[in-house]
Amino acid sequence: MAALRSWADRAALDAGFAAEVAGHLAAGIAARGAASLVVSGGRTPAGFLQALATHPLDWSRVWVTLADERWVDADHDASNERLLRASLQQGPAAAAHVVGLKTAAASPQAGLAEVAERLAALPxxxxxxxxxxxxxxxxxxxxxxAPELAAALASTAAVAALTPGAAPHARISLTPAALLDTGALYLHIVGADKQAVLERALADGPVEELPIRFALRQTRVPCSIQWAP
Ligand SMILES: O=C(O)[C@H](O)[C@@H](O)[C@H](O)[C@H](O)COP(=O)(O)O
Known part of the structure; x- marks a missing residue:
């Protein structure tokens, strides 16, 4: 169950999408006294996170974590936590509670229990x-x-350790079981190449071939795709 929203350009997407997410967080704070947000790393989210940080929420009531992390220290260039802190934890949003996925353990596998415990603190x-x-x-x-993909897709645990062959760094990732435990689910992508991958993902074929299919095909929570050229 997926619906596509196409924005005119990336600036419009960053601002409009941030306003929509801020609305969800404000509603969460009003309903439960606290709100939780899971964001992704990579190059795409920086502008969206910067736009989100400008919204006047009670950020001290917002808990933010990552969909996944590379097993590198939080000051490493490849760290998603570093990107999240640099982009979102600014101005009023500096009061947001950032829950990182990297621990002092030697590997993601060895860090799983501690990360699951950290995540249990989020609403x-x-x-x-x-x-x-x-x-x-x-x-x-x-x-x-990743050899661990099938087990991670089927897992009932919140986090899994993966060792992708092509991508750098061992990884820790939230599983579909955790990622779909949400009131609002978004896929945030930009550019013609990602649009082409999305079209393939929306067609028939195994989830293991294009793992994003798990989010596009499930019926638990609507997946809203936010795209700009
Ligand atoms: O740590 C990671 O690698 C991300 O969380 C990853 O899942 C990311 O969302 C995609 O790789 C897209 O990355 P870009 O936005 O850089 O294309």
């Missing part, structure tokens, strides 16, 4: 989950070539 179901998508159809760190 559930999440208010908003924002997924990204790679050119190979991966989302979060659910990579088509």
């Amino acid at each position: 559930r179901p999440f208010d908003v989950v924002v997924l990204g998508m790679g050119d190979d159809g991966h989302t979060a760190s659910l990579f088509p070539d």
Whole structure:
């Protein structure tokens, strides 16, 4: 169950999408006294996160975590947590609680229990989950070539450790079980290449081939696709 919203350009997408997500967070705060947001890493979300940070929410009541993380320290260039803190934790949004997925453990596998414990502190179901998508159809760190993919897709645990062959760094990823435990689900993509991958993902074929299909095909929560050229 997926619907596509096409924006005129990336600036319009960043501003309009941020306003919609801010609305969900404000509603979550009003209803539960706290709100939770799961965002993705990579290059796409920076402008959206910067736009979101300008919204006058009670950010001290907002918990933010990541859909996935590369197993690198939080000050590493490849760290999604670093991107999240640099883009979102600014101005009033500096009061948001960022829950990182990297621990001191030697590997994602060894860090799973601690990360699951950290995630248990976030209000559930999440208010908003924002997924990204790679050119190979991966989302979060659910990579088509990771040997652990099938187990992660089927897992009832919140997090899984994956070792993608093509992408750098060992990964920790939220599983579909956690990513779909949300009131609002978005897929945030830009550009013609991602549009082409999306078209393939919406066609028939196994989820393991293009893992984003798990989000596009499920019926638990509508998936709203936000796209700009
Ligand atoms: O850590 C990661 O790699 C991301 O969370 C990943 O799932 C990302 O969303 C896609 O790879 C898209 O990345 P781009 O936005 O850079 O294309």
